[in-house]
Amino acid sequence: MSQSAIQVSNLQHIYMPGTPEAFQALYDASLTVAQGSITALAGESGAGKSTLALYLCGLLRPTKVGQVRIFDRDMAQSSPGRDVGLVFQYPQQQLFERYVGDDIAYGPRKMGLADTTLTERVGWAMEMVGLDFEAFVDRETFSLSGGEMRRAALAGVLAMQPHILVLDEATTGLDPAGQSLIHRVMRELRDNLGTTVLLISNDMDEIAELADAVVLLHQGRTIAEGAPREVLAEETRLNACSLVRPTPMRILAEAGRAGFTVSQSALSLDEAEEELWQALHR
């Protein structure tokens, strides 16, 4: 197995400890993300996914219970620094400059890039997310539509070329074209730059299509970790996390119940189509 980029073990987190509002978000979260993989983190809303993301980018630090290691560095002593880039659930939480171009340039500028290298980097990031440089670089960030804000926020993180990219529901609210663009970006980063991607998502079809591995979080605990074809097939366990099987699997399961001889492990529409075609011509 390849080296792991992220290793979380037995992590706990309590919000506002010692107050009447104390709320435990993580009880026993563990996960391993292989370097250069796209790993999906799924779980019901409230399972602790976003809390875990805050640990990975260093906004929260493990103190007493549990350990977070990034590229084998212990996050209790160290910080992920520029290794990890996080795209938040709400893109407007991370757009703060007046103009789109400045916002995307903020990170790389802090890293010491300037002049043409900086412009090139911003241009590259904007191209990756499908924002036309000329058309958007001088747009005011508040005038962007929801989908454009998501792209701008993603571009701002990509511009720093982090080794690990954490996407917290980065494709929700995007139209199908926007979604497939972000999917393409994830694959390109993994395949061309060796970037490790942690995809926090509840879109089971997206996970089925993209992920090399899946981790299920339920009420602050990791309850499954493994290959999508296995983890996504366990209906009872998924339902416990308020999740469902990917659409192709569910359709084939219905077909099976209606008497068609089909395997129910399809992850994509292509596979489901083939299964149904074969079943009809048996």
Next chain:
Amino acid sequence: MQLPEQYFAWIVIRPRRYETDGALCPNAASCPRSTRGFSVSDFIRIENLHYTYGADTDHAVVALRGIDLSIAQGEYIAIMGHNGSGKSTLARCLNGLLTPTQGTVYVDGLNTADEQALFDIRRRVSMVMQHPDNQFVSTVVEHEVAFGPENLGLPRVELVERVDQALEQTGLINLRHRDPRTLSAGQKARLAIADMLAMRPEYLVLDESTILLDPLSRESIHELLAQLNARSMGIIHITHQVEEAAAAKRMIVLQQGQVLVDDAPLSAFAQASELGLGIGQPAPMALAERLRQRGLAIELVLTTANLITALQQAEALL
């Protein structure tokens, strides 16, 4: 989750406000276009609606370019379209959050450009936003839900009843004493819906309000919407989720601020795909279409159940 009947007892079809013989529009004098194909039974009537953001500035963005729609009471409508196609702008025009830069929107005979009518309009059309955090005003869930009806000056008994029912319907009753800020994204979305249900509107407009929900919570919201609609509450659901749109009875597709498709979902999806609008297709429909392209005689369908039936029929013919 099947909710007890009494939770829906409050939804009643009120007599039309302006259903008097012959009179097409109460403001007939000020509404010259009112005779153009609309009838008094329209609950929401949109005539030649244009909206431009920053209209008087040098960075004006045109969002809506001439929309005509008539919406009857109690419809279940899905609005689809690309990011930036004008969906959210249209939604905001429905309850007067935005007033048209050109054209008119009537809600139950009331003009949304008439500031005096806004209170009455918003009691009829409630909106659940994309990001629920933007609309919370209180630090306790049940106070949050009570905020709207409280401002209607209701007696305490009715206020409590409305809050309880709204929390039951949205499955939040056990979280009634929590601080909304500590809720998960999915719970917040449900709270935003509860806020609106407590106002007992005639139309509920959801602007991508389910995007942050996990799949089972989303399904429970769909069931809730279907139950509300079965009791004749109108639903307008703005969404990118093809399955959500397929659950509606009428589907409208916007592109660049114009209505390109307005039909029942099955035929609307077919038209949208023919026009290359790129809004996607429900998986059962996509599968049927793929099998058809491979030479199978199979009907186009929207749902898995119908796909299975269509497959069985196709198999019988082989």
